[in-house]
Amino acid sequence: MEQRVSFITLAVRDVAASHTFYAEGLGWTPEFYDPDDVLMFRAGPLTVLSLWSRAHFEAEVGSPSQSGPGVVPLTLSHNVHTREEVDAVLADAGAAGAADVSDGQEREWGGYTGYFADPDGFRWEVAWNPGPIGELVLPSVRESD
Structure with missing residues (x-):
């Protein structure tokens, strides 16, 4: 595989x-x-x-094994090129009606992230990761340029 x-x-x-x-x-x-x-x-x-x-x-597929209160034990991550983009995406998500939008925060591992929930409660992390793993998941040339 x-x-x-x-x-x-x-x-x-x-x-x-x-x-x-x-x-x-x-x-x-x-x-x-x-x-x-x-x-x-x-x-x-x-x-x-x-x-x-x-x-x-x-x-x-079958019935989910977990349901009820709490956060689904899964996150989806949208990585961005800068700290400022984290805040902008979080603001856009809030304007789109996202629930549980958190402010961006400096993380102990050196990045900057925040979270929001979609209509079904799935948590999205918006992350600026300045390390090699962060670079691995971003295009070298920004699509908007």
């Missing part, structure tokens, strides 16, 4: 609400969208983030 991840699939309560948050609120461009089934975004050159109806997810 090759060392890569092709899809990250999250089971969501309401695909249309996820579309409103990610596409309309955060400005992501869907690759595929069926409001009753699934919403897919290109998340990297060879990676797709798939937000799949919880009912369809459970029918194919």
Whole structure:
């Protein structure tokens, strides 16, 4: 098996609400969208983030083992080039309706991060990581340039 991840699939309560948050609120461009089934975004050159109806997810994969109060033991990370970009993305997420938006904080490992939750409570870390691992996950030339 090759060392890569092709899809990250999250089971969501309401695909249309996820579309409103990610596409309309955060400005992501869907690759595929069926409001009753699934919403897919290109998340990297060879990676797709798939937000799949919880009912369809459970029918194919099975029932989640953890539910109830608390934080899902998983984070998704969006790395950026600068500290200032962390704060800007967190502000954009808050404006898009994200819950539990934290302020960016200096971390003991040398980076700067903050978090927000999507409509289903999945936590996104927005991170500036000045080390070699941080550089590994960012394009060498910014797409916006």
